[in-house]
Structures are given as structure tokens and as C-alpha cells.
Amino acid sequence: MSGKPDLDIAPQPTPLLSERWSGVPSRLTSEASTARTRLYSNKTLPHSAPRQRPARLPPGLSESDFSTAVKDLRQSIGAENVVINDQPLKDGWYLEHPNTHDAFHVVEQEELVCSAVVYPGSTEEVQKVVRWANKHLIPIYPISIGRNVGYGGAAPRVPGGVVLDLGKRMHSILNVDGENASCMVEPGVTYFKLYEEIQNRGLPLWIDCPDLGGGSVLGNAIDRGVGYTPAGDHFANHCGMEIVLPNGELLRTGMGAIPGPDGTDSPVWQSFQNSFGPKIDGVFSQSNFGIVTKMGFWLLHEMPHRSYCFTFAQDEDFPRIVEAIRPLAQKGVLGNIPQLRHVVQELNVTGRRKSTFHDGEGPMTREEIRRAAKELPLGDCSWVFYGTQYGDAQSVERQLGVVKAAFSDIEGTKFWLPEDVPQDHYLHSRVQVNSGVPILRELDWLNWLPNAGHLFFSPITPTRGKDAQKIHDMIVAGHKKYGFDVFPTLCIAGREMHYIANVIFDRADADQKRRAVALLRELVDDCAKEGFGEYRTHLLFQDQVARTYGWGDQALMRFNETIKDALDPNGILAPGRCGIWPKRFRGRGWELGLEDVDMKVIGPKL
């Protein structure tokens, strides 16, 4: 599937938020246009190519069964809301967010694809689709926006499943409560949309957003994504959900289970998370137990803030940096979820190509990184710590004094404020993200390779020098073995850090894709042997990761399967998501593990 760029099919202009639910706010028009031009100019793959294989059908259905089922669904929710996925696939780019397949395909592009996309317009229509799926035994896979890049995008785990794209017609901000500092959103509300709405209303409130602002507030939270303000743990800051269960019934969690007077919602739905009895919200995150159609979130009050960074001189300083950070984070001196990044990330966030710094194949050498970093604003260094302190000027000054003192023993440490670096330096982007302003800056590193796609390897790492070093060493050794540059970012809390290693590959290069898979398989296995596991992973690694949480002869998985079978006896809802397979699929060759590196066909093994 490689070849000349298909220049006849020009990329679509990026729609604005005023034109499309998933568009960009007008303040980012120029950034979006620059990002798109750069990405498209670094592309050798055609925008689309004719399909090599027939369109996928749901497993177990004949063409005529499927066509009867589609007719049935079209009658129930409108023909225009059911679209068969039989056209050439387009990877597009972040803002086009295809809902037909995994745009960052690490296997053949046509492998992780759906048979059709369905657009429900209300909770009632979601219930209709669920009942339809039960009737025809068709797996359905809900997405909110489908920009879950690096983790499988919009693709269903079972090829030929039907994608339920909730965002297109269910994207209302149902409530923003300025007094309670909370909101209630539908699946298609992006960080961009929520942020702009709060600005338009002139409320002195912040949202928390991840590095890229085009994702779904609800989708990111139920996939347990993180951001960078003091409310960076998105699931921990949700309050109340409405869920369609796999049998079509409707459930409200938290105080939402109390009906309000005269058919209204409970006035405390967004005020108290725990309600009464078992707290069940958690089982609807990273699972396939329900479809979330509404979700409440707490918002922050805006506050003065000061972003900064520290640079460290030596790669070997890593465990000492971690040791210095731990007490700061545990005592709450660090106001947010700060990041520790290796200096190589300073190179790729410039948006420049790897070929600017390095000739030929293979990863960059440390010497090349050093030489290139010398020319950049922070200079030749090893690790960069990006933090933000919150509060009035005096308080921030005092907090910064404590942080500086903690790092002062590490020789060669330098402290930088935004005014010390040029306007286009990454530190200015952190000022925005760390105060809840959603942007697009993080797209820049996708220019590193032509046709770049990426996978995240994301183990939970103790905030303890010795263990962090052990995990880092494994990641470095694995990347070296499989020939990839190492891009580590650590999102730091007091007791653990989300280590996010970003494996960037060229989608036109089958060998690179194979090596990326082999690297991830091996890292998951290596970390598990030391008792470490991932917080989140790409669809194709979810079985393997889930099985590493196998204490007590897979007690956790057996518990999850018990819930799955009780709630979803027909196994229609996102089979295989997070490694949880319903009875109908379980043990029939769908599960993928360490040995599955050459994944030519995703389906039951004979």
C-alpha cells in the first residue's frame, strides 16, 4: 500500500467548532492549518487506496444476515444514521478522526475495521441499537469522538463489529453549574467545546485537558486518561453517569439514582460521588459493561499560576530527580501533575523531522541528541521537568523556593521561566495545558517520521529512584533491540508515575510496524515479570496486559468475566475490550498474547 501521494484527493480543510462538533476553535485556526500542512507534506502513503479485501462482516453473519440486520436498524433510527464501511479507508489526521478503522494501524490498515458506523441521536436510540445488536448477535463498539490515538483510535477490537459513533449527534453540554463548579456532558463534547463554552459564559472556571484538546471529555475519563492541572485524574473528578446496559436498560450512578421532584434530575447528582451502597462507577471505566451517555464532572476555579521548567545535566541523574520529586509530590508542594521528559523530546516538539538531526536508519545516538539539543533554547541537558505552581504571587514564590531547594543538590540543574525561552518554546504550551487551555501542540512530534503513527507503552512506575530506573532501563534496552528512538514522558504523582513511552513508526514500513509490535509485546512481558503493569494500552495488547494482572489464578479476570456474562449474556458490547471476552467469544482463539507479533489476520485462531 505504499506509493506516490494521492495528490488528487486533497485533505479536507479543518472544520471549525462552529461548523462541526469535533472542529477546532477559531483561536487555533492557524495552528491547525500549520499542523496539517506539515503532516501532509511528510506523507508518502496515498490519502486512500482501493480496498484489497471485501468489506468486513460481523463475525458469524452472512452477507444476507447482515443486510437484513442493517435494513432493520435503518428503519428504526433512520437510514442516514447507518453507514456501511465499504469505501476506501482514509487515515486522515487528528482533526479528521476517521471512525472506520485505527488510523495509526500497526497491522494492515484493513485489519482493525468495522462493518458499519451507526449514529444514534439520543439515549433512547442507543437503547434501540443495543436491543438490535442483541437480536442479531452483532458486536457493537461505542466511541465518543474516536481520537484515542496510540490506543486503537476508533477501531473495534473485533473486526467487522459495528461502531457506535456517539459524538456526531450526541454532543450537548447539558449543564454548566457555576455555583457548584460542575458540568454534565454528552459523549461528543470535546475539551475544545467545553472550554469555549465556559469562556463564552464568562465563568471563572477551568477545565482539565490532556495534551491534545480534540478528545471527548467523557471518553477520555472512562478510558482513565490524565491531564495536568490539580484535577489531572479525569475519572477521579467525574461525578455521576448515565449508562445504557448491554440489555438495553438504563442506569444512573451516584446521586443520580435518586429521582428529583417532578421528573427532574437529583439536585445533588454532580455534588457527591459516593451515594449509598456499592460504588459502581469504576466498573464502567476501561470495561465493556455499559455505554455511557451522560457524565458529570467537577470544574476548577481559575487561579493565578506560574509554569516553569528545570533542566538536569546528566542522563544518570534520573533516579535522583525522582527521589527529589517524591516528597514534593507527596506533601502537595507540586500543585499539578508535572511532567519529566527526556531532552530528546525537546527535538521532536519543534515539529522538525528526524532527518534534520540524523542520517539514515536506526535510532539517534546520544551524541547526535546532544549536538542537536545544544542549538535549542534549553541547551545540552538530559531531563526536563515541566511544572506549574498555583496561588497568589507570594505563595508561588515560596513554593518555587521549596522546589528549587529540593533539586539544588543535583549538580548542573538550571531553572527556567517562560520569559527565559522564545515564544514558540514548549514551555509556553505547558502554561496553557497546565491551566486547562486545550491546544494542539502535541501533534508536532508526529512529523518525526514520514507517515508517522505511534503506540504508547504506559507502565505505572513507582515514584522511587531505584524502581523507576529499572523500568527505564528495560524500556531503553527494548527500544535499542528493536531499533526505535526512546521518547519518555513521565506524568508524576506522589507514589506513582505514568511512564509514557511513545513508539513512533512509519505506517508505510511493514517491518517497522512489526518491530513496534514486537517491542511492545516484550516490554509488557518484561515489566510484568518485575511486578509492574500498564495503566492503559492499545486494543491489540489489551489481552496480554489484562492477563498480567493475573494474581490468584486470574482472580480479577474471572471476576470481570462473571460481571460481563451477567450483564451481557449475548456478548454484544465491545467484546475483547480491555481483555474482557464474553462467553460467546471466550477461549475460541480471539485472545492475543506475547507470541502474536505477526498479526496478519485479527480473528479466531484455528
Ligand code: ADP
Ligand atoms: P477520545 O476521542 O476522547 O480519545 P474515544 O471516543 O476514542 O475517546 O474513547 C476512548 C475509548 O473509550 C473508546 O475506544 C471506547 O472503547 C471507550 N468509550 C468511548 N466512549 C464511550 C462511551 N460513551 N461508552 C462506553 N465506552 C466508551
